Amino acid sequence: MAFNVIKSGVLTLVQDLGRHGYQHLGVTTGGPMDEFAFRWGNALLSNHANAAQLEITFGMLTLEAQAPTSIAITGADLGATLNNKAILPWQTYAIKKGDVLTFNQPKLGLRAYLAVKGGLQITPVLGSVATVMREALGGLSGKGEKIQKGDILPFVATTEHQQRITPRLAIPNYEQQNIPMVMSYQFTTLSGLDRARLFCNEYAVTAASDRMGYRLSGEAIQGDKKGIISEGIAYGSIQLPNDGQPIVLLRDRQTIGGYPKMGCVTSFGGGLLAQKKPGDMINFQCLSLNQAEQERTRKMTQLSQLR
Structure with a gap:
């Protein structure tokens, strides 16, 4: 039993929590851009x-159910409808059978998650379907x-259903501008003025942002180091390239790099950032x-x- 893909959407991807244990071979982890929304689903x-x-980015996805099941929707509000009736996330x-589920354009946030009872039944590669x-x-x-349109998304049919709603206090505020981060050992190479710029200024999310990383635009941070010996890159690393405009590296990041890194956004902070659209403003909050x-x-x- 399965969902039939009527419209594929702008960018709809199968995700689990990621492909771990292969970064030493140059294979990145992948996984959900908003981890906690995924976990709640x-x-x-x-x-x-x-x-x-x-993981449904920007919506425009339509699915038709070929069997009964139970679903959960979390993350962004993409104006979802079930048989043309508006439904809410979380x-x-x-x-x-025969129900039509549609995700439209974003109302709040950018990425929604669709979970199905028992999970989508997809064969993993290197231990993951990400x-x-x-x-x-x-x-x-x-x-x-x-x-893509015409794809069949298999699941185990069930009539078991339990109505559940995420507690209000557990739902992230996707309008929040503060993105929590922790400092790295290379943070000390920044001057006092550059540190002030990092935490006191707002940055705009640019159109050159994707699952690999979010490029930001704001007052440039020069730093004292223009390059370092390439080293492993952790999730959420805030890279400082030569133009002084920070890049936050996310789920599909490269595994090594040679730019200085000012710190890392937290897993929750990365999820908040991943819900931002080009033009949205953010600022860093040091933890x-x-x-x-x-x-x-x-x-x-x-x-x-x-x-």
Whole structure:
């Protein structure tokens, strides 16, 4: 049993929590751009945390159900409708055979997640179904292709359904401009003036932003280092290239690089950033490593309490 793809949308990808253990071979992790929205989708359905979902960027996706199931929608509000009736994200819905589910243009945020009871039944590549188009890995075909019209998205049919809604306090505020980050060991190479620029100025998300990284535009940060010996790149690294305009590296980032890195956005901060559209403004909020760990622990506890 499956969803039939009537309209494929702007960018619809199969994702799980990522392809881990291969970065030393140059294979990036992939995975959901908004990790906590993804995790809430599976939690609402009592799925395994790594069950495959759809990541829907900018909407314009239409699916027809070929069997009954239960779904959860989380993340951005893309103006979703079920049989032409408006529905809201962050909750579950019962689906019957023949139902038509549509995602329109963004109302709030950029990326929505569609989870199905039991997860999408897709064969993993290197232990994951996460789609990384640049590396031609994962997804429905295993070759890193985005979802296309006419694709069949298999799931295990069920009439089991439990109405669940994400607690209000656990739903992120996608209008929030503050993006939490922790400083790196290379932060000390910045002058006091550059540090002030980083935390006191706003940055605009540019059109040259994608799953690999978000390029920002604002007052340039020069720094004292113009390059370093290439080293491994962690998720959320804030790179400082020669033009002084920060680049935040995200799920489909390269595995090594030689630009100085001022710090890393947190996993939650990266999710907030991934919901921003070109032209949206952000600013960085500095957290200690301990504060960042406490933030993640609190959010994971909220998930475990639902389960």
